[in-house]
Amino acid sequence: MSKHLRLLPALAILPLLAGCVGASDPANVYLGGAGDPIRGAALNAPFQFGDLPAQRGQPARVALAVAQLEFLTRRLSEDLARQSDFSGTTLLQLRSGQAEARQAFGIAPQAHAREVENALRRAARALEGLDPDGARAALSGPNFPAGGAEVLRRLSEPPALPQVSAAAAAVSNDIMSRRFDRSSRHHRHNPVT
Numbered sequence: 001m002s003k004h005l006r007l008l009p010a011l012a013i014l015p016l017l018a019g020c021v022g023a024s025d026p027a028n029v030y031l032g033g034a035g036d037p038i039r040g041a042a043l044n045a046p047f048q049f050g051d052l053p054a055q056r057g058q059p060a061r062v063a064l065a066v067a068q069l070e071f072l073t074r075r076l077s078e079d080l081a082r083q084s085d086f087s088g089t090t091l092l093q094l095r096s097g098q099a100e101a102r103q104a105f106g107i108a109p110q111a112h113a114r115e116v117e118n119a120l121r122r123a124a125r126a127l128e129g130l131d132p133d134g135a136r137a138a139l140s141g142p143n144f145p146a147g148g149a150e151v152l153r154r155l156s157e158p159p160a161l162p163q164v165s166a167a168a169a170a171v172s173n174d175i176m177s178r179r180f181d182r183s184s185r186h187h188r189h190n191p192v193t
Helices: 003-024 037-049 059-078 088-105 113-128 132-138 148-156 162-189
Strands: none
Touching: 037 059, 037 162, 059 088, 059 113, 059 148, 059 162, 088 148, 088 162, 113 132, 113 148, 132 148
16 A cells, blocks of 8 residues: 555645634644644734834734734733743733733723624634625624724734733743753753763
8 A cells, every 4th residue: 555545544644634723722733732722822923913003004914913912911921831941021011012012903801802702703703704794794783892993993003012922922932942951952862872
């Protein structure tokens, strides 16, 4: 049997796995995290929300970027076991960045992060599907007191948000330094002969 024929059963299951991953949490799409959505989102943070003004005129991308900030802040706040992967100040920086982004984009300060994240993802999907009315509807309600039209306008013209940028750098640096830290410990304990 050829090597290619043996791979077919494994390849056939990939779409099923992708469907399972996507069903549990949209952030799991980050393959760079090797199946770990927190790690993947942290590694991608500088590209996602490190420089929001670079995404001016792309409200769908900005909505996804702010959704990732909400995701990381929520997950690190809830998952005490994962907090040890990050420095003590990183979660504080994420919370400061979240507060800054919420103020900039017209999101209620006390809104539940998962609800905000999901609404931003729905808005991004609507915008990608050329449905601005659907995006405005997703960004309406008590979590978005500025109103859907105003939130969309702000997402189209993101300002420089220094606390958001600092949070992106901090969470990425922490996950990268942990990776290199593990790698160097592995080499010390397993020297090449």
